[in-house]
């Protein structure tokens with residue numbers, strides 16, 4: 001009897017513990033944006049999308065070599081491993097889709113970050129401190145996103161899936177107002193998809209065509225690896241340029257170490273811009289990523305990851321920064337799937353004070 005009671009007590013202890021930690025980390029915040037959307041949120045999103053576009057997308061598509069485009073569309077593959085777009089019906093006339101991603105923070109020296117970010121723009125240090133409490137003050141949180149964009153729809157037109165790895169420098173004071181946060185994307189490895197490439201080049205993001213292992217997923221089990229060990233590797237012209245190896249922390253609802261989920265929501269919702277070839281044009285991608293739809297919650301809640309990232313030297317990667325390459329060990333991040341609404345080619349100035357409504 002005695003041992004049975006203690007067994008029961010131990011069992012109860014674990015049930016309570018697991019339930020509590022699940023509750024603690026995986027609950028949807030009261031003000032989160034999740035379907036059904038309130039009329040005010042739908043209106044706000046429609047207003048953002050209705051702002052003028054600085055790029056004529058009809059001309060952008062028309063500029064793609066027709067033979068190449070036709071061949072691509074005839075052969076494009078879409079993953080069946082990611083869930084369908086849950087908001088296409090809610091916003092039938094906007095560009096919506098999903099991003100199944102791993103987001104990790106690469107802590108780089110603050111001075112190195114300053115040397116990479118165009119010198120005319122400051123970094124909102126105080127905002128970093130607030131969004132990422134406890135992060136070392138002499139470091140800067142460069143965010144690497146390895147991802148697949150999936151089930152992309154615009155007024156019924158479906159753009160094929162594509163894979164990418166993006167280097168995102170958040171908390172840029174682009175408008176010199178001391179509070180509006182933007183993300184600088186100086187480099188992106190992207191699948192050989194003429195639509196995605198034209199889209200990324202229009203932002204001047206430093207677009208590098210690449211192939212990926214796995215080709216159509218944000219990660220895959222490492223062959224011969226340990227349980228929960230996943231990889232995502234990038235190649236240009238068949239040469240290895242970026243390796244990532246992560247361990248999934250299944251019990252952790254998206255929060256690892258000092259990096260709360262709200263940090264990733266904050267950073268990935270900052271309008272992004274590039275300055276690769278033609279100076280900074282201040283054309284912004286207002287990509288609204290939803291962290292609480294049914295593909296990001298419940299059974300599909302974000303999961304913490306930690307692991308290693310290795311980038312080849314510039315002469316191999318063709319990325320102008322990190323000339324000698326870079327290695328990061330024990331970095332922390334999160335893997336998650338999320339729905340998005342993309343408002344393309346907006347005047348960055350019109351996004352002053354933009355906040356991800358609801359986080």
Ligand SMILES: *[C@@H]1O[C@H](CO)[C@@H](O)[C@H](O)[C@H]1NC(C)=O
Nearest residue numbers: 053055056057058059060062
């Ligand atoms: C975009 O370009 C197309 C083709 O040149 C033109 O017909 C259309 O009016 C343009 N749209 C806008 C909004 O300027």
Ligand SMILES: *[C@@H]1O[C@H](CO)[C@@H](O)[C@H](O)[C@H]1NC(C)=O
Nearest residue numbers: 063064065066067068069071
């Ligand atoms: C389009 O691409 C095809 C195949 O690469 C090439 O043969 C053709 O010359 C290109 N057309 C134009 C107008 O550049």
Ligand SMILES: *[C@@H]1O[C@H](CO)[C@@H](O)[C@H](O)[C@H]1NC(C)=O
Nearest residue numbers: 076077078079080081215216
């Ligand atoms: C996904 O499923 C569809 C329909 O069964 C199939 O045509 C397609 O090839 C699959 N995609 C991949 C990448 O396997």
Ligand SMILES: *[C@@H]1O[C@H](CO)[C@@H](O)[C@H](O)[C@H]1NC(C)=O
Nearest residue numbers: 081082083100217218300337
């Ligand atoms: C995200 O991608 C991974 C790897 O393909 C897959 O196992 C997972 O189910 C996807 N997540 C969702 C919510 O679709």
Ligand SMILES: *[C@@H]1O[C@H](CO)[C@@H](O)[C@H](O)[C@H]1NC(C)=O
Nearest residue numbers: 035083085086087293294295
């Ligand atoms: C999420 O919601 C959408 C829209 O209601 C629905 O079509 C889809 O099946 C749901 N997905 C999951 C994984 O529950």
Ligand SMILES: *[C@@H]1O[C@H](CO)[C@@H](O)[C@H](O)[C@H]1NC(C)=O
Nearest residue numbers: 046089090091092093094155
């Ligand atoms: C989408 O556009 C169509 C055609 O212009 C229009 O009839 C419809 O009301 C729009 N739907 C929404 C939800 O705005």
Ligand SMILES: *[C@@H]1O[C@H](CO)[C@@H](O)[C@H](O)[C@H]1NC(C)=O
Nearest residue numbers: 127128130131266355356359
């Ligand atoms: C992002 O973090 C900064 C710094 O804490 C904060 O000022 C801003 O309100 C946050 N934005 C959102 C959308 O949470």
Ligand SMILES: *[C@@H]1O[C@H](CO)[C@@H](O)[C@H](O)[C@H]1NC(C)=O
Nearest residue numbers: 233240241242243310311312
């Ligand atoms: C990635 O790993 C492979 C296999 O270990 C190695 O050959 C390659 O050089 C690595 N690439 C980078 C960028 O470190």
